[in-house]
Each structure stands twice: as structure tokens, then as C-alpha cells.
Amino acid sequence: MTLITHISDIHFGSSSFDEDMFLKFVDEINDSKTDLIVLTGDLTDNGYYKSYLGVKEYLKLFKHPILCVPGNHDSRNVGYKTFEEEIGDRNWANKIIDNNTNKILLLGLDSTEPDLDTGRIGRSQQKWVEETLCSHFTENFFSIIALHHHVLPVPNTGRERNELLDCGDVLKSLVDHDVNLVIYGHRHVPYSWKLEETLFVSAGSISSNKLRGKILNSYNTYEITKDKVEIILNQSDDSKIVLGNFDRD
Numbered sequence: 001m002t003l004i005t006h007i008s009d010i011h012f013g014s015s016s017f018d019e020d021m022f023l024k025f026v027d028e029i030n031d032s033k034t035d036l037i038v039l040t041g042d043l044t045d046n047g048y049y050k051s052y053l054g055v056k057e058y059l060k061l062f063k064h065p066i067l068c069v070p071g072n073h074d075s076r077n078v079g080y081k082t083f084e085e086e087i088g089d090r091n092w093a094n095k096i097i098d099n100n101t102n103k104i105l106l107l108g109l110d111s112t113e114p115d116l117d118t119g120r121i122g123r124s125q126q127k128w129v130e131e132t133l134c135s136h137f138t139e140n141f142f143s144i145i146a147l148h149h150h151v152l153p154v155p156n157t158g159r160e161r162n163e164l165l166d167c168g169d170v171l172k173s174l175v176d177h178d179v180n181l182v183i184y185g186h187r188h189v190p191y192s193w194k195l196e197e198t199l200f201v202s203a204g205s206i207s208s209n210k211l212r213g214k215i216l217n218s219y220n221t222y223e224i225t226k227d228k229v230e231i232i233l234n235q236s237d238d239s240k241i242v243l244g245n246f247d248r249d
């Protein structure tokens with residue numbers, strides 16, 4: 001079994017950053033058998049250099065390897081450059097598992113635009129995604145795409161302005177290429193959709209107090225075996241809810 005932990009929207013540098021909440025989840029995740037943590041953006045609240053240095057110290061508390069993509073807040077104030085310097089590439093492809101029993105390909109995308117809240121993948125990045133997926137197709141990889149902005153609308157997120165500007169093209173491309181799992185954050189609302197054979201899952205915020213209604217801080221976990229995938233929502237009140245599961249053919 002491969003266990004992937006999906007966290008999002010830390011918002012370090014904001015008065016809404018709840019340090020106690022973050023540390024509670026760090027302990028919980030460190031106690032788990034997760035193989036990898038994926039962080040889908042908004043590490044910082046305003047992309048400031050000092051905020052990146054600050055959030056890096058918090059990320060070091062995790063025992064497990066962590067891969068990150070930037071969020072709209074991270075790309076403010078030339079934060080997209082600081083992200084590359086202090087965190088890593090803004091998009092990347094990783095074969096996280098490649099053995100006889102399981103093959104998992106994870107792609108991280110940069111959906112941000114400097115100083116704008118809107119998201120876009122863009123044609124050149126989309127082409128790179130398609131080429132990378134096609135080159136692994138015959139090897140039967142389980143494919144996961146991680147980005148910040150929504151690819152499908154998420155209920156309870158208010159007026160719809162959170163999807164990628166090019167979400168129609170991206171959605172068609174991901175479904176046509178039989179991507180297994182698409183994960184994102186942004187509006188701090190956990191939810192999952194299944195469209196054709198692809199699962200689209202948003203994560204809540206791990207540590208921001210900016211929460212809508214009675215939504216709690218949370219993170220998602222994905223348990224991937226050769227036969228099935230189970231998606232669990234792990235909330236701050238210690239409740240665990242199955243967001244979805246499906247069989248792998």
C-alpha cells in the first residue's frame with residue numbers, strides 16, 4: 001500500500017495562521033506511515049521572502065518527504081521567484097513509486113499568475129503534461145496531478161471564480177489522458193468529484209482560520225493499493241470521513 005498525505009493552504013505570515021493547529025497535524029502525520037506529503041499551495045499569505053524563510057522552518061518539522069506547488073498567495077510580491085529559490089521547482093514530474101507491485105507518477109503544476117488570484121495552466125505547461133503522461137502510458141502508471149486552483153467547481157466556495165481560466169481545456173485533457181487522481185486546495189473546502197474515470201479532490205486548509213461556515217481544518221490521505229484507492233478526510237476534531245473510493249481496473 002502507498003499512503004499519500006495531501007495538505008494545503010498553510011497561509012504562514014497571516015494573522016489567520018493557527019500554529020497550534022499546524023503542530024497538531026504535524027504530530028499526527030509524523031505518526032502515520034505516509035510515504036509522501038503533497039502540499040498544494042498557499043504556503044505563505046503574501047509571498048514575502050521572510051514568510052518563505054518562516055514557513056520553511058515549519059515544513060522541516062515533517063519527518064516525511066514533501067513536494068510542493070505554489071498557490072496564488074505564494075506568487076504575490078515576486079514570491080514565485082522566491083518559491084523556486086527556497087522551496088523548489090514550480091512544476092515537476094516524479095515517479096514516486098516504481099516497482100513490481102505499484103507504479104505511481106505524480107505531476108506538480110504551477111497554476112498561479114504573479115499578483116493575480118486567478119489561475120491558469122497555459123498551453124505550454126498543458127503540452128508538457130500531455131507528453132509526460134503519454135510517455136508513461138504503456139508502463140501502466142497510476143497518475144496523480146497536483147495543483148492549487150480548482151479544476152471543477154467546489155460547493156460552498158461562494159461566487160465561482162476559483163477554477164482555472166482554462167479549466168475546460170485542462171479538464172478535457174486530463175480526462176482524455178485517463179489521469180487517475182487530480183488534487184488541489186485554494187478555497188479551504190474539502191470535496192471530491194468523479195468524472196469519467198478521474199477523481200478530482202480538493203483539500204481543506206491545514207492551519208488557516210479563514211474557514212467557511214462550520215468547515216474544520218483538515219488534510220486528506222490517499223491509500224493506494226494495486227486494486228483500489230481510498231480517500232480519507234482527516235479533521236481537526238479527530239473525525240475521519242471517507243471522501244471516496246474506487247477500484248483500479
Ligand SMILES: [Fe+2]
Nearest residue numbers: 009042186187
Ligand atoms: Fe488559501
Ligand SMILES: [Fe+2]
Nearest residue numbers: 042071072186
Ligand atoms: Fe489560494
